[in-house]
Amino acid sequence: MHKNKDGKALVLAVFLHATGNSPDSGSDNEYLNQFWQKIPTNLVDTRKNTIKHPYRHFLPADKSYYYYNGSFTTPPCTTDTKWVVLRTPVQLSVAQREAFRKQVGEQEGSQLVVSPFAPRGVTEPWDVTLGVDDRPVQLLGSRKVFFGRNNNWGSDAVMV
DSSP: OOEOOOOEEEEEEEEEEEEESTTTTTTOHHHHHHHHHHHOTTTTTTOOOOOOOOGTTOOOOOOEEEEEEEEEETTTEEEEEEEEEEEEEEHHHHHHHHHHHHHHHHTTTOOOOOOOOTTTTTTTTGGGGGOBBBOOOOOOOTOOEEOOOOOOOOOOOEOO
């Protein structure tokens, strides 16, 4: 999430796909390993973490994307937020996904919602006691969603 000097927000979202069906399956994502294992146990922790590989090593080769004007997914659900959602997911291991969810869920003030059911479309196993961090899908209303092709950030976007 980025904010400009006027406070307008842009979110670059990347889908994560946990590969495999057991906690010991799938390959770790090396980029995420740089900092996911060092998530502070409280939100006021000021330790700094050096990232050796810049985010471009994290993004998928196919940078086709969807673009729309929406809102934050967490309260206060700020509107007029520009979203760029990459179409191609990035791979991570099931163990990485579960460790991240556990760490985030243990944060004081966490906005994870605990439900007795796994969200639709997730890769098993899924520990429902850790909660989910997604907001229910919102109606499209009068918003338009655009699609941009690989590496042409905005130059050839078409409405979908």
